Amino acid sequence: xxRSYLGEFEExxxxxxxxxxxxxxxVAITDExxxxxxxTVSISAVHAALHRLEEKGMLKSHLGDATAERGGRRKRxxxxxxxxxxxxxxxxxxxxxLWDSISPQGLPVVSL
Amino acid sequence: xxxxxxRWAYRLLSWFCAPHLLEEIQGDLHERFLRNARLFGERxxxxxxxxxxxxxxxxxxxxxxxxxxxxxxxxxxxRNYFKIAYRTILQQKSYSFINVTGLALGLAACILxxxxxxxxxxxxxxNRKADRTYRVTVHGLDYNPSVSFAVAPAFRxxxxxxxxxSQFLYQREAQIQxxxxxxxEESFAFADGSxxxxxxxxxxxxxxxxxLREPNNIxxxxxxxxxxxxxxxxxxxxxxxxxxxxxxxxxxxRDLPSNxxxxxxxxxSWETVRKDMNLKNFWSIQGGYLYVxxxxxxxxxxxxxxxxAFIRKNWGQEIAKDAALLxxxxxxxxxxxxxxxQITMPRSKETIYGLAGVALVIILTACINFVNLATAQAxxxxxxxxxxxxxxxxxxxxxxxxxxxxxxxxxxxxVLALLAVLAFLPFTxxxxxxxxxxxxxxxxxxxxxxxxxxxxxxxxxxxYPAFIQSGFQxxxxxxxxxxxxxxxxxxxxKGLVILQFAIxxxxxxxxxxxxxxxxxxxxxDMGFEKEAIVSFWSGNKADVMRQKLKGNPGVxxxxxxxxxxxxxxxxxxxxSPELGMAEDDVTELKLVDENYIPMxxxxxxxxxxxxxxxxxxxxxxxxVNQTLIRRLGIQxxxxxxxxxxxxxxxxxxxxxxxxDFQSESKHKKIRAxxxxxxxxxxxxxxxxxxxxxxxxxxxxxxxxxxELNPESIFRYEFVDEHIAKLYMQEEKMYxxxxxxSGIAIIIGAMGLFGLVSLMAVQRTKEVGVRKVLGASVASxxxxxxxxFIWLMLIAFxxxxxxxxxxxxxWLREYAYHIQIxxxxxxxxxxxxxxxxxxxxxxxxxxxxxxxxxxxxxxx
Numbered sequence: 016x017x018r019s020y021l022g023e024f025e026e027x028x029x030x031x032x033x034x035x036x037x038x039x040x041x042v043a044i045t046d047e048x049x050x051x052x053x054x055t056v057s058i059s060a061v062h063a064a065l066h067r068l069e070e071k072g073m074l075k076s077h078l079g080d081a082t083a084e085r086g087g088r089r090k091r092x093x094x095x096x097x098x099x100x101x102x103x104x105x106x107x108x109x110x111x112x113l114w115d116s117i118s119p120q121g122l123p124v125v126s127l
Numbered sequence: 128x129x130x131x132x133x134r135w136a137y138r139l140l141s142w143f144c145a146p147h148l149l150e151e152i153q154g155d156l157h158e159r160f161l162r163n164a165r166l167f168g169e170r171x172x173x174x175x176x177x178x179x180x181x182x183x184x185x186x187x188x189x190x191x192x193x194x195x196x197x198x199x200x201x202x203x204x205x206r207n208y209f210k211i212a213y214r215t216i217l218q219q220k221s222y223s224f225i226n227v228t229g230l231a232l233g234l235a236a237c238i239l240x241x242x243x244x245x246x247x248x249x250x251x252x253x254n255r256k257a258d259r260t261y262r263v264t265v266h267g268l269d270y271n272p273s274v275s276f277a278v279a280p281a282f283r284x285x286x287x288x289x290x291x292x293s294q295f296l297y298q299r300e301a302q303i304q305x306x307x308x309x310x311x312e313e314s315f316a317f318a319d320g321s322x323x324x325x326x327x328x329x330x331x332x333x334x335x336x337x338x339l340r341e342p343n344n345i346x347x348x349x350x351x352x353x354x355x356x357x358x359x360x361x362x363x364x365x366x367x368x369x370x371x372x373x374x375x376x377x378x379x380x381r382d383l384p385s386n387x388x389x390x391x392x393x394x395x396s397w398e399t400v401r402k403d404m405n406l407k408n409f410w411s412i413q414g415g416y417l418y419v420x421x422x423x424x425x426x427x428x429x430x431x432x433x434x435x436a437f438i439r440k441n442w443g444q445e446i447a448k449d450a451a452l453l454x455x456x457x458x459x460x461x462x463x464x465x466x467x468x469q470i471t472m473p474r475s476k477e478t479i480y481g482l483a484g485v486a487l488v489i490i491l492t493a494c495i496n497f498v499n500l501a502t503a504q505a506x507x508x509x510x511x512x513x514x515x516x517x518x519x520x521x522x523x524x525x526x527x528x529x530x531x532x533x534x535x536x537x538x539x540x541x542v543l544a545l546l547a548v549l550a551f552l553p554f555t556x557x558x559x560x561x562x563x564x565x566x567x568x569x570x571x572x573x574x575x576x577x578x579x580x581x582x583x584x585x586x587x588x589x590x591y592p593a594f595i596q597s598g599f600q601x602x603x604x605x606x607x608x609x610x611x612x613x614x615x616x617x618x619x620x621k622g623l624v625i626l627q628f629a630i631x632x633x634x635x636x637x638x639x640x641x642x643x644x645x646x647x648x649x650x651x652d653m654g655f656e657k658e659a660i661v662s663f664w665s666g667n668k669a670d671v672m673r674q675k676l677k678g679n680p681g682v683x684x685x686x687x688x689x690x691x692x693x694x695x696x697x698x699x700x701x702x703s704p705e706l707g708m709a710e711d712d713v714t715e716l717k718l719v720d721e722n723y724i725p726m727x728x729x730x731x732x733x734x735x736x737x738x739x740x741x742x743x744x745x746x747x748x749x750x751v752n753q754t755l756i757r758r759l760g761i762q763x764x765x766x767x768x769x770x771x772x773x774x775x776x777x778x779x780x781x782x783x784x785x786x787d788f789q790s791e792s793k794h795k796k797i798r799a800x801x802x803x804x805x806x807x808x809x810x811x812x813x814x815x816x817x818x819x820x821x822x823x824x825x826x827x828x829x830x831x832x833x834e835l836n837p838e839s840i841f842r843y844e845f846v847d848e849h850i851a852k853l854y855m856q857e858e859k860m861y862x863x864x865x866x867x868s869g870i871a872i873i874i875g876a877m878g879l880f881g882l883v884s885l886m887a888v889q890r891t892k893e894v895g896v897r898k899v900l901g902a903s904v905a906s907x908x909x910x911x912x913x914x915f916i917w918l919m920l921i922a923f924x925x926x927x928x929x930x931x932x933x934x935x936x937w938l939r940e941y942a943y944h945i946q947i948x949x950x951x952x953x954x955x956x957x958x959x960x961x962x963x964x965x966x967x968x969x970x971x972x973x974x975x976x977x978x979x980x981x982x983x984x985x986x
Binding site: 041042045057059060062063081090091 | 150
C-alpha cells in the first residue's frame, strides 16, 4: 500500500473539513480547530495546510458566494476528495490495527 | 468606528500575495477582522489583522500560479502586429510592391550617391601628411598647376624648413617593352626619391625610401607588374621605356586608390631624366608638379608671403613682376576649377553638393510616395484602428504599430537597395568615372551613415501616417465609409503630390538642359571640320610618310602641324608695340603647313592663307584669328593685314585673318591664336579620310607608318572623338544626372500610379453610380485626371523658376553655353503630362470599364 504522507496538522485540518462538511472555509476551519482541539491556530497556517492538501489531491475547492461581512469577497469552500477520504480511512485503520495489537498491559493505566 | 483593516497591511497583502489566492485570504482576514473588532475592539482587531497578514509572508503564498485569465505578454501583441503587417502586405500586393520598390530604388540611389560623395570628399585624405602637403603652382597669364623644374632645387635651398620637396612629372603615354613584347601604356610619371615620403602608397615590395633615388629605376603598380611578369617576382627585372632606357624594377605598389588626384601606372625615378631637363629658366615649356610638405606649425600664408622675394632672388625682377607662386593645399586640388589642365579633371564642390541634393530629393520622393499611399490606405484600415481603440489600445501603441510596419517595409527595401547597389558598383567606373568597391560598404562609418539614412527614412515615411491613422475617432472609424468623405490629410496629400510633381519637373528640366548643353558641346559648329579626320604622331621619316599618304587612294587630304585645332598645345606671349599694345597677352601658337587651313576648312576673312616656306626663308608671316586682332583694337579684319606683331619674342607680319574657331574646349573663351609655317614642329599628322573604305585606308596607313617606325606602336585618334573626350567630365555628370533623375521620375510615377489605383478602389461605388446615371468612360477618366492635371500645373509654376535658376547657375561655368528657352520648359511639362497621363489613365480606364452591375452588387 502506498503510503500517504500526512502531517499531524494536515490530518487534523483534513478531518475538520470533513466535520464542517458544506461550510468548510478558512475562518470556519480555524474556529472549529480552536474549539475542538483547544489550541490557538493561526489562519495562515490553516491556509497553508489547505492548499498543500489541495495540491496533494486530498481536498478540492470551489469559490462560494460573496458575503458582506467579507467585504464582498468570495469564500473558497473545501471538500474532501475520494483520495482524502481513503487516506483518512487508511490512517484510521492503521491506528486501529495498532490499538488492537496493544496488549492490555502494554499501556500504563492512569490510575485514579 | 471605521471598521476598516489597517491600510498598510491590506496593501502589503495585495502586493505580495499571489493573485489566485488573494481573494479568499482577503475575505477570511476581513471576516476575522470584523469579528475581532466586535469582540475585542477596533484597536486589537487592527493589530491582529496586521499580524495575520505578516504571517502570510510565506513562500507558498508568494508563489504565482499560471493565471487563469489570459494576460497578453508584450510579445503577444508584437506577434499580432507582425501577423497583421504580413497580412496587409500580402493582401495589397501592388501597394506593397510600389512602396517597397520605390523605397528600395530611392535608398539605392541614396546609398550610391552617398558613396560617391564620400569618395569625392575624401580625395587625397589617405596621405598621413595631407593637411600640410601643398602643390606649388604658378599664376602668370593663367593658373598653371605645373611649375618649371628650376623651382624645386631653388625651393630646397631657400626653404630648408620644408620637410619634403618632391618633383613629379606626369606623362600621358609611354611605350614599354618587356622582352620582345611591346605595350602602349597610358599615364605614368617621373617622380623623385621624396615622392614616397609625401604620398603614402601601399608598398608590396621594394623599399619606399630608396626605390626612386637611383636613376633608371621603375616602380610598378600591381596590375602592371602582373601584366608584364605574371606571377614571377618582378623585382630586379628590366623593362625598356620608349625604346631608349632600360629600367630596373625597384618596387611594386598596390594600385592607386580611387580618391587621389594622381594617376599613373608606374613611376620612373626622376634621376633618369633629370639631366635632360631645363633646370634654369622660370618660364619653360618643361615643367611638372611640385609637392612640398611643410612642418606642422608653419602657416602656408607665411611661406607664400616669401615667394615674391624668392622669385626675385632666383630669377630676377622681370620674372617676379609677372609671375606668382601659390601653395595649393593637397586636399583642395580635386576641387579647384581654376586648374583645368591637369591629370584628373577637378570637380567643383557645387557639383558634389548638387549630387547630394539630388539624393535628398530622391529619398524625399520615395518617402512622399510612402506617406501618400499610407494615408490613402489608412482609410481602409480605419476599422482595424477602431477595433483596436475600442479594445483599449493607446495612441502610442497604434503609432508604434504603424511605425513598426513602416520599419518592416523599409527593412525589406533596404535589403533590396543594398543588393541593387552591389549589382551596380562595377558600373560606376565606366558610367560616372568613380571607382567604388563593395568593401567600402562594410566600413563602420558607412554602415553608421546608411543606418542613419534608413532611420530617417522610417521616421519621414512613418510618422505622419502613424499620427493620421492613430488619430481616428473609434466611433467614426467603425461606422463604415464614414471616413471616406472626410479623409483627414487629403490636403496634405495634395501638397505632397504637388511637391512630387515639382521635383519630377525640376529633374526633367535639369536633364533636358544638361542634354542640350552636351549636344551643344559635341555637335555644335566648332569653326572647323572634324569629321573623318584622324591624327597621329608623325614619327620618323615624315617625308617618306608624306609620299605614302599621297599614294593612298583612301586619303582625301592631309596636313602636318604642331597640333590640330582642338588640341591646345603651345601658349606664347604676344604684343604689338606698333599698335600701342606693350603689355604681353597670351596667344595660342600653332605651327602648321599649307594644307592645314583648307583641310580643317578654316574660313579666311581677310588676307592670304598659310603658304609653304622653303628652307632659308626668314620672313615671318602669320595668320591670326579674329580674337587676336580685336585684342589689338582692330575692328575690320582687312585692316589687320600687313600689321606687325611680336609673337614669342620675334617680329611677325599678319598676312591673313581666320574666323574664330574653337581651339580648346568650350569651358573657356576662344583665345587669341597665331598660325605660322614651321616645318620643324610638324609633330602631328592629320589625315582626312574618304568616307568609303575607311577601315582599309586606316589599316594601310598603319602598315606604312609601322614600316617607318618599327620600334613604335601606331596610335591614332579621330578628331571628333578627341573633342568628345574634352567633355568627359560633363558626359559623366550627364550620365549621373540621367540616371538619378530617371530614378526620381520612376519613383514619382510609381507613387502616382499607386495613389490613383487606391483612389479608384475607394471610388468603385461612385463610378458605378455615375455609369448607371449615364456617365461615359471618357468622362470618368477625366474625373480622375482633372485633379492631377491641376496639381501638375501648380507644381510647374513652382518648379520652373527653381529649375531655371539652378541650371542657369550651372551653365555659367562654361564660357559657351546654350540659352534656356521656353522650348525646354514646354518639353518638361509635356513629358510630365505624358508620364502622369500614362500612369493615371491605366488605372482610371480600368476603373471606368468596370461593369456597374458588379461594382454595385455587393453590400
